[in-house]
Amino acid sequence: MPQATVHLLRHGEVYNPDGVLYGRLPEFHLSELGQEMARVLAEHFSARAAQGANIVHLAASPLTRAQETAQPIAEALSLGITSEDRIIEAANYFEGLHVNKGEILRPKHWPMLRNPFRPSWGEPYKDQAARVIAAVQDARLRAIELGGDGAEAILVSHQLPIWATRLSAEGRPLWHDPRQRECTLTSVTSLVFDDAGNLLRVEYSEPAAALLPGASSTPGA
DSSP, X not given: OOSEXXXXXXXXXXXXXXXXXXXXXXXOOBOHHHHHHHHHHHHHHHHHHHTTOOEEEEEEOSSXXXXXXXXXXXXXXXXXXEEOGGGSOOOBTTTTSOOSHHHHTSGGGGGGGSOTTTTTTBSXXXXXXXXXXXXXXXXXXXXXXXXXXXXXXXXEEOHHHHXXXXXXXXXXXXXXXXXXXXXXXXXXXXXXXXXXXXXXXXXXXXXXXXXXXXXXXXXXX
């Protein structure tokens, strides 16, 4: 039996009528669809718990959308929500702007585009992966402390930090095409560890897949 599993959960759809890249901006709440997605996730994890999954720890990014996604899960599993700064959204120069080709290619932004491999417009991918992996390891240990062998933890985070972490965990290059990320709204990226704390495998699922058609696809959300 693996020593612990840490689930990296992306938040639900956000109410964003202006279509900006909201990044770390405050007070971006879940939309009605996002709230429904969060309820579906709560049902998903509640069903897993009923089948014997020992889910003992829940943490979320301090941003509103992550906290609101975590709330139904907390209620369903009778868990408190720990606020975890290390799984917050990536910092991004374009935060608050409409991220489209016309905006990005304006001359005033060109210095920010000099190195897409880092990337030069925001927090380096390697830094994102490092901080999330550190939070994952602490969550793994906390789950073991609370639940023993086979315990599970849930961390509610954001697409880019989760994807950078998965790429790092799988030994793949961190630079990527954002359109190719396998990390939809309310998807679950599960890191399964062995008894020595080594990563055994990465699993991916979309419990709220039926709600994805028509959902917002704001880049970097």
